[in-house]
Amino acid sequence: MNNKLxxxxxxxxxxxxxxxxxxxxxLPWYTGNHLLHLEGGSYFMGGDIKEDLSIRQNxxxxxxxxxxxxxxxxxxxxxxxxxxxxxxxPHFNSGISTGIRFIGLQNELIGYTSRVSRFFYLRYSESDxxxxxxxxxxxxxxxxxxxxxxxxxxxxxxxTGINFFAKAGxxxxxxxxxxxxxxxxxxxxxxPYHNMLVQEITDPANTHFATFYSSLxxxxxxxxxxxxxxxxxLPSFVLTDNNFxxxxxxxxxxxxxxxxxxxxxxxxxxx
Amino acid sequence: xxxxxxxxxxxxxxxxxxxxxKMSDYELSGTVFIEDPYYPGxxxxxxxxxxxxxxxxxxxxxxxxxxxxxxxxxxxxxxxHMIFRGRMGQKSVDMTFSIKGPTPSSYExxxxxxxxxxxLQDTGRLVKLKIDGTTTELxxxxxxxxxxxxxxxxxxxxxxxxxxSGYFRFKTFLYDEPVAISQGRFDFGIGYxxxxxx
Numbered sequence: 001m002n003n004k005l006x007x008x009x010x011x012x013x014x015x016x017x018x019x020x021x022x023x024x025x026x027l028p029w030y031t032g033n034h035l036l037h038l039e040g041g042s043y044f045m046g047g048d049i050k051e052d053l054s055i056r057q058n059x060x061x062x063x064x065x066x067x068x069x070x071x072x073x074x075x076x077x078x079x080x081x082x083x084x085x086x087x088x089x090p091h092f093n094s095g096i097s098t099g100i101r102f103i104g105l106q107n108e109l110i111g112y113t114s115r116v117s118r119f120f121y122l123r124y125s126e127s128d129x130x131x132x133x134x135x136x137x138x139x140x141x142x143x144x145x146x147x148x149x150x151x152x153x154x155x156x157x158x159x160t161g162i163n164f165f166a167k168a169g170x171x172x173x174x175x176x177x178x179x180x181x182x183x184x185x186x187x188x189x190x191x192p193y194h195n196m197l198v199q200e201i202t203d204p205a206n207t208h209f210a211t212f213y214s215s216l217x218x219x220x221x222x223x224x225x226x227x228x229x230x231x232x233x234l235p236s237f238v239l240t241d242n243n244f245x246x247x248x249x250x251x252x253x254x255x256x257x258x259x260x261x262x263x264x265x266x267x268x269x270x271x
Numbered sequence: 272x273x274x275x276x277x278x279x280x281x282x283x284x285x286x287x288x289x290x291x292x293k294m295s296d297y298e299l300s301g302t303v304f305i306e307d308p309y310y311p312g313x314x315x316x317x318x319x320x321x322x323x324x325x326x327x328x329x330x331x332x333x334x335x336x337x338x339x340x341x342x343x344x345x346x347x348x349x350x351x352h353m354i355f356r357g358r359m360g361q362k363s364v365d366m367t368f369s370i371k372g373p374t375p376s377s378y379e380x381x382x383x384x385x386x387x388x389x390x391l392q393d394t395g396r397l398v399k400l401k402i403d404g405t406t407t408e409l410x411x412x413x414x415x416x417x418x419x420x421x422x423x424x425x426x427x428x429x430x431x432x433x434x435x436s437g438y439f440r441f442k443t444f445l446y447d448e449p450v451a452i453s454q455g456r457f458d459f460g461i462g463y464x465x466x467x468x469x
Contacts, residue, residue, distance in 0.1 A: 056319050057303055113298045121299075121426070123319075129382055131434065132425045187427050 033223075034264045035086040037097060041256030043078040043233070047249035049109065053201060054123035056133060057113065072111040072120060074247055078254075079104050084149065086260070090223070093155030093163075101149050101171060107141040107246045119186040124200040134197060135186035141246045144177035145209055163219045167231065170239075173209035181245050202245040210239040211252070219260065227260040299424070299431060299460050302337050316456040318420050320434035324355050326455035328445075333359040333366070333452075342459045344381075346374040346468040355457065362403050368416055368439075371395030378466035381433045385421040390414075391441050398441065407445065414441020414452070424460065432462035 049055070055072060084099030111120025118137065125132040151169035158164070181198050185191060213236030221227035233254040243249060303321040307313045312332030313325035322341050325334040335341035335357040345352040351374045355366040370389055375381050391398060391414040398409045419437040423430060439455035459465075 056321075113301070117298050126422075129385065129422060130425060131422045132428070133431075135427055185427075190427050193428065 030089070031091070032095070033088045033090065033262060035088050035095065035097075036261045036263050037084040037086055037099065037258050038081075038261075039084065039101070039256055039258040040081040041079070041231075041254060043080065043103075043105075043252045043254040045076040045078060045105070045249045045252040047074060047076065047107075047244075047247035049074055050244075050246060050248055052203065053109075053139075053246065054126075055111070056121035056123060057111070072109060075108045075110070076247065076249065077106045077108075080256075082149065084151070086151075086153065088153075093158060095153050097149075097151045097153065099149060100174070101147045103143075103145045103147060105143040105145075105244075107143075107244055109139040109246055111136065111138075122197075122201065124197045134183075134190055134193070137184040137186050139246055140182045140184070141180070141244055142182070143179045143244060145173040146175040146177070147171040147173045147209065161220060161222055163227075165217050165219065165229075166214070167217060168212075168214040170212050171210065176207055176209065179205055179245070205245050206240050206242045208240050209243055212237050212239055213252075213254075215256070217256075219258075221260075224262055226262075229256075229258040229260065231256040231258065299426070300340075300462070300464060302335060302341065304335075304337075310454050313454060313456065314458070316436070316438070317458045318422070318434065318436040319458060320424060320432070320460035321458045322460055324357065324455070324457035324459070326439065327451075327453050328359060329450050331359050333357055333364055340465055342457070342461070342465055344378070344461055344466045346376070346466070348374070350374065359402070364403075365399075365401040365406075367397075367399040367401070369397040369399070370416075374468075376468060378433045378461045378463070379423060379430065381435055381461055381466075382421050382423060384418045384435070387418045389416040389418075391416060398443070400445065409441075409443040409445070412442040412444070412449065414443070415439065432460045435459050435461055 049072065057072065080101055080103045082099055082101030084097045084101075086095045086097035088095035112118055113120055119135045121133040122136045122139075123131060123133055149169050149171040151167055153165050153167045156164040156166055181202055183194055183197055185194075190197075213233050215231040215233045217229050217231035219227045219229035233252070233256070235251055235253050237251055238249055299320060300322060302323055303319070304323050305315045305317070305321070307315045310327070313327070313334060314321065314323035317323075323335045324341055325332060327333070335355070339356045341356060343354045343356070345354070349371055351370045351372070353368045353370075357364055368389075368391075372395065375383060389396060391411045396411070398411060400407050400409055416439045417437045418435060420434075421436075422434045424432050424434050436458045437456070439457070440451075440453050442449060442451050444450070
């Protein structure tokens with residue numbers, strides 16, 4: 001089955017089971033509670049080095065020895081925090097939410113030409129007769145965005161004080177603060193060429209950023225009190241292309257911690 | 272005392288500079304072998320100075336290795352010799368192309384050979400094959416050596432070496448039997464350590 005369909009389908013199956021498992025209700029279905037979410041976490045993103053970055057080595061080689069062609073390691077670190085409002089429907093033990101989320105992301109390329117040479121060669125200029133390499137210690141790209149998430153949360157199973165849930169959501173970038181590349185040269189004499197090199201090796205990246213994600217989670221706490229939740233993102237997808245200068249990132253997973261606050265007197269079902 | 276200090280710092284700086292230059296040269300003389308998916312056993316054709324070459328001798332790959340210097344260029348007054356050193360299976364093989372004509376005086380001057388085609392049947396061309404110590408001068412049936420691209424390579428804005436990339440193929444006789452050397456490709460960095468003029 002297509003990977004992209006598998007997890008959303010799984011999510012809806014779980015959701016359906018969750019809805020079917022509800023007990024008798026005493027409130028009209030549309031009666032809801034207002035929750036405020038504070039969330040923090042990280043996306044675990046992995047991607048391929050962009051093909052138009054001209055690096056002088058076999059980038060599919062994963063070993064560095066005296067004779068090997070070296071190694072290039074892409075690393076991505078992300079963090080996120082946000083605040084959301086959820087309209088929670090006790091009748092369905094589910095809710096919809098939206099808010100604002102800050103994402104910080106750093107892509108880094110580190111390379112070893114061989115076991116003892118902690119740099120890699122990057123071609124930044126090429127003419128008919130001349131080609132120019134720079135010895136690079138690392139390439140770093142920083143990206144910050146303010147996104148608007150829209151999420152559906154479905155309760156799957158509830159004990160006293162423990163609630164298992166599934167969630168699906170999309171987010172879209174409202175503002176892209178910064179998308180810049182920094183070069184750390186092996187030789188400091190190259191610093192005067194920094195900006196020129198950045199211009200040579202980067203093409204304009206997408207100014208939009210959107211993702212689709214789904215997750216499974218568990219929350220602790222009584223319905224009318226503060227709840228603490230842990231979510232594990234299932235393999236999720238970046239919907240926009242050409243988002244970054246250094247890496248092509250299509251998929252990600254991650255982890256999120258949240259705190260839910262009821263912001264109005266809580267209405268519950270009779271259970 | 273001050274003079275001694277200045278002299279000491281100068282020597283140290285020169286030593287560091289020399290070490291860096293040597294390290295750069297060493298790394299660029301290494302081999303980056305990326306196998307051609309269309310011609311298994313051979314390196315891809317590249318223009319990066321990957322220090323590789325490869326060709327099929329009939330069906331056997333003759334390729335550069337990690338531990339042998341893959342090429343030496345020897346410029347005499349009227350002949351340029353290009354010695355490709357590699358392996359065919361377990362056998363050590365040298366293939367030498369000798370081209371009569373004007374020769375470069377340094378590796379920087381190799382740029383003059385950019386986009387040069389040599390018909391290996393023409394007079395003044397010689398191809399030799401040395402297999403496990405036995406050298407054979409080849410009688411060429413047909414064939415060519417094409418220097419597709421020559422570039423001066425600058426590393427951190429300083430001239431480092433010259434990259435020479437191209438193709439070769441020919442038909443010849445080996446052990447009284449016709450053989451084809453096909454899909455030949457090379458991508459060399461030529462610098463101080465593998466260019467000779469004498």
